[in-house]
Amino acid sequence: MSGRDVLITGIGLVSCLGEGAETHQRLLSSGEARPVVDTERFPPFPIHPLPAIDWNLQIPKRGDQRQMETWQRLGTYAAGLALDDAGIKGDEALCASMDMIVGASGGERDVAVDADILAQSRLRPDVEVLLNEKLTTDLRPTLFLAQLSNLLAGNISIVHKVTGSSRTFMGEEGSGIAAIETAAARIRAGQATHVLVGAAYQTEHPDMLLGFELGGYLHREPHASVWKRAGMEGGGVVSGSGAAFLVLESRDHAAGRGRKAYAELGKIASGRARRGTALEPALAAMLQEMGADKADLVVSGASGAHEPTAAEAAVLQRLGLPVRGWSTLAGHLRDAQFPFSVALAALAVGEGVAYPSSDDLERPVDGAVETVLATTVGYHYFEGMALVTAAK
């Protein structure tokens, strides 16, 4: 045990299943959780939509809400949940000294403006002049700020007063993996005492779906378990809107303010194994490096993308590790995928029991759950794993 061990002392979650750590834990433990799927809005692509959210609960100023689009609101909201959960929210000194790493892509474009430009582009040859003409007159000036990657962190600073530092990592699932890995490394090295880390993803926007579909990654109806999408129409990914933020804290810092932790965040590994036949051996090597055979359960962020999901399933099966692929229920949350996996792992460890399986490929776990492996194997590149253990 070290005073610089990394503890998870706050969790903020939003997904189609609801909001809050407790809600997710209760629902997943009950065995009653069912995927919430919207097939109407972006056919033929199913998505997992946001639940109803009262933004006022975490973003009290209407002016702040107006400055953001849904992605930034969602992240700011979930960050607030995590800070609340850790007993840090509103504590000026703790927030002012708190570091922050956010995983982010970009924000929402103006669909109407884009559609108008596209339509007119077929009617005239000088499309670049058309672009200047339309963008200068039709874009809302402050929309840019709702689109900038680092402005989710910026809004968290403004709304929740987290100002020790603010860093934004980009790179799909890799952003969330690197954010947690870096935050934990800084705490272990004494470079930080408490860090807000997480990501949000808002998929209910055609431009966001386009990002997946240009690679042919989106699954087409009907919805199915992440483990069973190979051979079905499309690329296997059903994206979801959601967010996961964690408060990571050194053991000493948490003890100093008398906070109990959900779990301890242990070893973390990350990589960028080449896809194709190299992926499976790379994942096997990573599992070995992690000492994954110690795990009682794997909380998998498998995306459903055919090849990486098959590779992950194969190596886990070979090790005989029971697995829960939560994206069947809540969808693929891209930048937030790894933070969400780590959060669910922490909740499982906190309860000491595995969630019931939602799929016949996911075998039941009888004994107590003390060590959980959280995984995220990116749909296109990048992968990461973390061991989450019961807090001592």
Add this chain to the structure above:
Amino acid sequence: MPAHTDHLGRPVVVVTGIGVITSLGVGKDENWKALTDGRSGIHAITRFPVDHLNTRIAGTVDFLDSSSAGATALTYELAERTAAEAIGQAGIAGDFGGPLFLASPPVELSWHSRFTLYGESDDLEGYARLLSVARTHKGTDVFESVMFGSVANRLADKFGTRGLPITLSTACASGATAIQLGVEAIRRGECDRALSIGADGSATAEALIRFSLLSALSSHNDEPEKASRPFSKDRDGFVLAEGSAALVLESLESAKARGATILGVMAGCGEKADDFHRTRSKPDGSPAIAAVRAALADSGIDEDGIAYVNAHGTSTPENDKMEHLSLSTVFGERIKSIPVSSNKSMIGHTLSAAGAIEAAFSLLTMQVGVIPPTINYDIPDPSIDLDVVPNVARRADVSSVLSNSFGFGGQNACLVMAREPV
């Protein structure tokens, strides 16, 4: 003999390789010559039509193969070429073997690609049509161009960097943050060396329009080379620009063990977020002040030890005023006698790359003993009482530099560099 650890017992981090591209040219030598000649790289935009635009000038990099191939392609080429220059100078052969930290702009599907996709079908309208044809582009550059991690992933392949590459954005402070992440990784003992790059090739029409709509850009279109005028009374905004710098960071111990030439010391990094406003700084300047102080404290060099300030100096009315307030608060009366110059007067604001490019120029300033000027300083702002090294480069013995980077979203990151290990 200098110690291998710093005042806090951490490994000393030095720079052993530097690569630079800006609108002034390719490579350190070409850039340094232009910079110390007081030459501007700002010019009329030719990359795209400028009809209807208020600002028709920029510091675009127009002389690379990818200059017209879209933001992702150009950002990659800028990063690759500066990394190759830096690694070459560092004398590292084969795989680089340390982590990669890349500061680069957020990506989006280019309008060129949007128009192309839209033209591939007559069914449906707007995004529904784009979505209906999207998957035929599987496996192409179009897909890679919208992936936020793809530039770093390709760089990792090219240079054999270690592990998961980190792509980051702290807006206009990104380049400094990339360096800070490298310094921290070496100090943690995770690696002996790190590759930190800031690269930005995102000067598209839409980017220009977005900044223009926020009233951030200069519209001195008639004399492009005179548009960026930091600390001048008639400054009217920054000039959008492109460029890249790469630094090979290395522990002093490792650099000495392999006999590498030490180009400077990355002595300290400091940061502080601002919670005041999305684009404006807290009126009392306290977050910028805290970032400068944090960098000084981290470096072990105090206010009296700083010989030169490489300013953020964007040439916006707000930044230069706030930066003066912060510097005069930290340094007191002494700030009037410390040279403070802005490279942006010549290269414009290279956004994600700025912090890295200006760190590279800061290192060259110490090495060569010449301070690049702040050009276009014709009408001083009487409320900003600084020695801005007006218009002409100056010989000076510079043993240490503070380099500032501030950005939208409350980002403040500062670096302290020293000429040699102590």
